[in-house]
Amino acid sequence: MSANTAQTVIHNYFRNPTPGYGFECIYSVSPATKVTESVSTQELYADLAHSGMVVYRDFGDGLQEFNDFVSAHSSKVTFDPARTASTANTAEINAGLLEMGLHRENGNLPFNPDLQWFYCLEEARVGSETTMCDGQRVLFDLSPATRRLFENNRIKYARRIPWANVRRFLSVELQLPFEQITDEHLQQVNDMVEGQTYRRIDQNLIYTELKTSAIVRSCFSKRLSFCNSMLGPSVNYEPPRITWENGEDIAMDIWDEIKDVTARNTYDHFWKKGDIVVIDNSRVMHGRRKLEDTGRRIFGAQSYRLEGAL
Numbered sequence: 001m002s003a004n005t006a007q008t009v010i011h012n013y014f015r016n017p018t019p020g021y022g023f024e025c026i027y028s029v030s031p032a033t034k035v036t037e038s039v040s041t042q043e044l045y046a047d048l049a050h051s052g053m054v055v056y057r058d059f060g061d062g063l064q065e066f067n068d069f070v071s072a073h074s075s076k077v078t079f080d081p082a083r084t085a086s087t088a089n090t091a092e093i094n095a096g097l098l099e100m101g102l103h104r105e106n107g108n109l110p111f112n113p114d115l116q117w118f119y120c121l122e123e124a125r126v127g128s129e130t131t132m133c134d135g136q137r138v139l140f141d142l143s144p145a146t147r148r149l150f151e152n153n154r155i156k157y158a159r160r161i162p163w164a165n166v167r168r169f170l171s172v173e174l175q176l177p178f179e180q181i182t183d184e185h186l187q188q189v190n191d192m193v194e195g196q197t198y199r200r201i202d203q204n205l206i207y208t209e210l211k212t213s214a215i216v217r218s219c220f221s222k223r224l225s226f227c228n229s230m231l232g233p234s235v236n237y238e239p240p241r242i243t244w245e246n247g248e249d250i251a252m253d254i255w256d257e258i259k260d261v262t263a264r265n266t267y268d269h270f271w272k273k274g275d276i277v278v279i280d281n282s283r284v285m286h287g288r289r290k291l292e293d294t295g296r297r298i299f300g301a302q303s304y305r306l307e308g309a310l
């Protein structure tokens, strides 16, 4: 093509990655453009493989369109059983006012969604940022000794969960009606998921432990990542006891190093109304700063990816 015929291609949206963190941030030129109509599964997954997290800003999608967007790019949609459903696939997040530590969604449960989704219906005037931390960077940033410790040793999450919550969780994950979930399904999951043990304590409580690696391979980038729920919150449940697989305490200086390294790799996302955020839950951990404006309304969804779309 000669210089005379060359034309500037007009795009409906443009990229502006978050400085210093490299998360993908895609801005629409006009609110008439919708994410639902503009982004293919292949594009979304390629962005996730590259950056681990994508923000879509200034697009015109409403809550129902967000719901459709989640469906269009997922094989199965699940949500946190402790929340109430708001649309078919999404739930309003109501996790108290306190700061919430970084975590992999359901990282201490036997099934972890591939994708975590957020939609901002009402933004906060101050504070209340969602935090995100790329576990690929954290793994690179850990001291060689600590990295080796986690490469060679699994960790253990142990705690007690009310039977009703376990039932709700398994009913979603196993896609069975709530009333049909029995103790046989506890055994089924124990057999199915290596490292998971459910044990009944009484009619109300279930003891659960999960032995798993703190380092996982991203299902999008295929690279190793320090991605887990070691620093995670337990707003709705009893906090887990987190140790090495053999029950030994993880030394204080290791905890301190994890807190330091994750803190310096943590990006604060200050929400704008209409923002859609998609996170690779096998790579990027998320959390939240203290909720300083209770008018903020964020919806979330969790799902599994479509196989073969990358």
Ligand SMILES: [Fe+2]
Pocket (backbone or CB within 6 Å): 103, 104, 105, 286
């Ligand atoms: Fe979460």
